[in-house]
Amino acid sequence: MKKSVLRVGASMLVLSLVGVACGGSDDSSADACEGNSKIAFFGALTGEAGNLGINIKKGLDLAVAQHNEANPDAQIDVEAYDSQGDPDQAPALADKAIADACVKGIVGPAFSGESAAVNAKFEEAGLPLITPSATNPALSTNGWDVFHRALAGDDKQGPGAASRIVADGKMKVGVIDDNSEYGKGLADIVQTSLGDKAVELNSLDPEAADYSAVITAAKDAGVDAVFFGGYYAAAGKLAKQMADAGVTAQFYSGDGTLDVGFIEAAGPAAEGAILTCTCAPKDSNPEFLKAFQDANKGEDPATYAAEAYDAASVFLAAMKDGKTSRGDILKFINSYDAAGVTKQLNWDEAGEVTGSAVYAYEIKDGAIKGLGLIK
Amino acid sequence: MPDWLIIRTFWELTVTGLALGSIYALVALGYTLVYGVLRLINFAHSEIFMVGTFGALLASSQFLSIPLLEDGNYPYRTGMTLIIFLVFIMLIAMLFSGIGAVVLERVAYRPLRGNGDAFGAIVLAFLTTFIVSLVFVDQAKINVIIALLATAPISYAYMRFFKQGRKAPRLAFLISAIGASTAISEAVGVWSKHGRDQYQTPRLLEKKTLFTMFGTDVRIDYAIVIVGALLMMTALTLFVNKTRLGRGVRAVAQDAETSRILGVNVDLIIIVTFALGGVMAGGAAMLFTLVYDQTRFNIGFILGVKSFTAAVLGGIGNLKGALLGGLLLGLVENYGSAIFGGQWKDVIAFVVLLVVLMFRPTGLLGESLGKARV
Amino acid sequence: MSLVLNFWLRVTALFSGFGEQFRAMNKWQRYSAYGLGVVALYLLPYWPDVPVLGQIVNTPGSQFETVLNDQVVIFVLIALGLNVVVGIAGLLDLGYVGFYAVGAYVTAILTSAHGNLPWLLALPIAVVISMLFGLILGTPTLRLRGDYLAIVTLGFGEIIRLTAKNMDWLGASRGISNIKKPPSMFGLKFGVLDAKPYFYLGLTMVFIVIFILHRLEYSRVGRAWVAIREDEDAAELMGVNTFKFKLWAFTIGAGIGGLAGVHYAGKVGFINPDNFPLQLSILFLAAVVLGGSGNMYGAILGGILVAYMPERLRNFSDKRILVFGIVLVLMMVFRPEGILPKRVGNEHKKRRAKSQEGEVAS
């Protein structure tokens, strides 16, 4: 009996050594990918931020399905890495994607936070990525060669939003943010762009139920417009509580609010709200709209689906061109210049897409309606 | 007089702060009652509140078929009709939360007291098989069928285990509470494809100004929340002080062993305690949806932490303390936000708690259901 | 019928039997068992390549060795530290994530945001500062009893997170990036891709912490801790300065939490306040109690389970957290003292034997 502990320990050790031996032999042949090449989705599919990731994956799926239909003998697979948008879970998933030699490119990471946590890994591994949604301006300042953004960053969106607000003739704009990396970043840019027309109204806690303190401050300041930097759930609550409190200021917000969830949360209070996004309206490309609807039981493409479609099609173009290694694909992307469904796809050194613009949207009759480009 | 924001908007902040504080206070009562009787932080109480908000949602949208979006007309809901609607929805919310709290007690706490019964055994057996079946297949319907089939034999085994009457240490209760809290909110979250969405609750009334006080408009929903909370709290105090079961609750809180010797059915009293806390949380949930028109699977977490803070601030185990703590916390948060900005709100709340506990280590009004003569 | 119960009893018997056997072995057997175990642990990253075992341990969908370091080692370190606070000294700490954050932030500040120190130098500073935080937070709060302490520590955890989130000097919600990595040593290169060196480093930290805690637990301090946990008033009456020893436990626990933070910051190179949410504190506590509060090895096991299971169970995708919650309840119902409960009886026996020896000697 006594010895059984020893025996267990010894057998564990032997097994591990076997592992080392096997592992060694595995490593030498790890470069080659057996089976189909893969394009990976990286972002949240479940958890609280799941909705956004599902939109993106649908765009990716559509692009790959079209490719596979057109090229029966060069099938591509989609691999999904569900990080739940959590920077703590992301590294292990990123390493997994890197270790899978079949993964040739990443559509994602979807959020700025997880991007900051894992992009350095992709850079080191030379695994090219195109994010359809992470808009934090700082991401492109790290000198990552693999990094590409399929839409403009918040540093473009902020001034765009500000010029729309000014064009609407607003003189006193309350700027509120949700104190998140994205929300505060965007709100700060908008505030700077607005100059002395802006009134800083501090942050709110998006998780809290009651925003009355910040609304009281907005009321007190007598603003004629409010810009909110943050996500749709909080934006909906804010718009509704403002309306209930009798604040009539025009509501503005950014791409984080561009979701039907905003309309659901705010109800009638959402009417007339103006939102900005560097993403293109769903009807900017009728062909894509129709293909997407056909593939998704008539459902309209939601935010970032078109960008994800574009990102995927760049990878697919590279593969169609006969590029198989990650390095070749990266080179291909860096010199890519062609029209996508949302914009001209061509990247500068930092990975920012050159042909980009800021679009305005309005909530009208309970739906999101594109207003076109902001000049 | 200096022209600070806090001074200009003092009364407005007071009204909104009191409304939120009333909800904190009602939820805090649940923490306080359970703590008073079992010396247990019922961490899952926040989810009982959440269940209540969904009860209110069901009652208004399904049972009463009130449409979600209204264009500002509330024709059939004035006067008496409105009151009946409100009371009905509140009763349903209370029912949801009350039942939720009692089930929670019997499944997650009673077995730990060495007192598990068949009900707990069956639910736990169902959950066990459900989890195990997930390893093999992940399709809700099939999982449930497997779980139902295997429940009987396993609950029999669990009953045999319960017969040993093993009592768990205090920390185990807290972890069980944390587990139950996670499980309840996640169960709602994975319930359907849209489980994690933010749900809107129908608007029951037009949020117009009821009266003006100190130059501040007091909205009708805020007034209902504050008055409703005070009424519920009065009813609870009367129940605890004037009824036989209420006396039982106080007796068990002060000395459980002697209470048993005198013939108090302690298990029943514990159920009553959880039910009372649940009913208060249900009322709070309905009032919450009245003002904020929305709920979500994780709405309880932050509110629960705040309410627990309120309970401790006033003196946990003390009913009046819960009221005082709740209102105070609501006000402090609002004033603090106005002075320092909303991003510092929680910091201010916790600093106030800390300062109070430094000078009064058992909260503002001291501990215990009985000692301070609720 | 009672197949499950039977199985359960057997599984638990396996664990308890293991310990008994272990203690019954003689010295060289014990040390060789330790040695084998340690080597096997250092080889953990290679386990997925072992034929059958690999199938069982490997995490589907995420890289095993990264999980080992980023999740498991971090949780084990934290469980060890929190076990000192909760398990050994009996202080309910719901804000432990605060110390973890302090460790990570100090590292980030010193090596990236406001300094250019190497990681190795930042490590001791960060640990000491974490301990200082434990001291500063502990002094006013430890006078509070049980549940008041719980809410106050919870508040402190939140205050630390929110302060980091709202102060530009601490990177606000942007966080701090480009945190320095550990220097290359013993032929290990601490890069971006390979998680194995970090795992070896982390595992070594775990062993060092275990060694230190072992020394402490069987010292005068350790005896005082147990006395406080069992009956604080009685300990006070026996002349134990309970406050001092509680503060010690709090401080040491804080230091270990800080160490975990240092390791985390050095590994990921980027932190922001959202890495340190309140929920994490609750998860930490769950790990300690699940494994067996008061028993160092129980806490380790709890840390491993809580960190590893969600990754292992990736198949359930969205239902992971639900399952985790239910498992916590089930565990507490059927094994309330944790998987590896503290061995009160044996400890007492051992101590009594020791004290009698002492008497004979004097």
Next chain:
Amino acid sequence: MLLEVNDLHVFYGRIEAIKGISFTVGEGEIVTLIGANGAGKTTTMRTISGVRTVAQGSIKFEGQDITKMAPHDRVKLGICQAPEGRGIFPGMTVRENLDMGTYVRGGNAAEKAADLEHVFHLFPRLQERITQLGGTLSGGEQQMLAIGRALMSRPRLLLLDEPSMGLAPMLIAQIFEIIKQINSEGISVLLVEQNATQALRTARRGYVLETGHVVKEGSGQLLLDDPAVRAAYLGG
């Protein structure tokens, strides 16, 4: 027999506190259990009240087996206890404490008033203190309150656990007088005492408990005269 305890075994965790004791209490009797600390007296009392579970053996009340009956049902049958340490609810007034005695029985206001009158007749001091909180009473007053509270339930069998503990000698005599008076009203009493002399003088019969066993039994006078009992419990 009113109460029959037969071969009772009770465990505290793994420790067997009661190792097979048997005794009876007849209708209208005062019976006492005496013994040193740790002999198992209080455990026996709590087991009869139903707050400790029986491992083996049986308890019968008026011929009915109550071994597994819930505590509140036993109170309903007429078994009520004034527990060791008095068990006064510190945050309730004297009046509320007394009301707790009627918790199970219920009863209308008139009945309660009559019972209250009766208790105040036995313990006039309690009437003076009626609005005072239980926690503020003196030890003697608390003991009176505990006995009064038990009487409020209209018991058939009154269990008194160490009524004399911590009281001044004069008060002790008074308490025992009242016990006799209660008994004369037809209520049987099971009395557990460390103060063996007084207990045996008051009781008709007695049992001597030692580490969970009954080692001697007999009439009160017989045990008082027993040299071994004298040596062990009566101070010579």
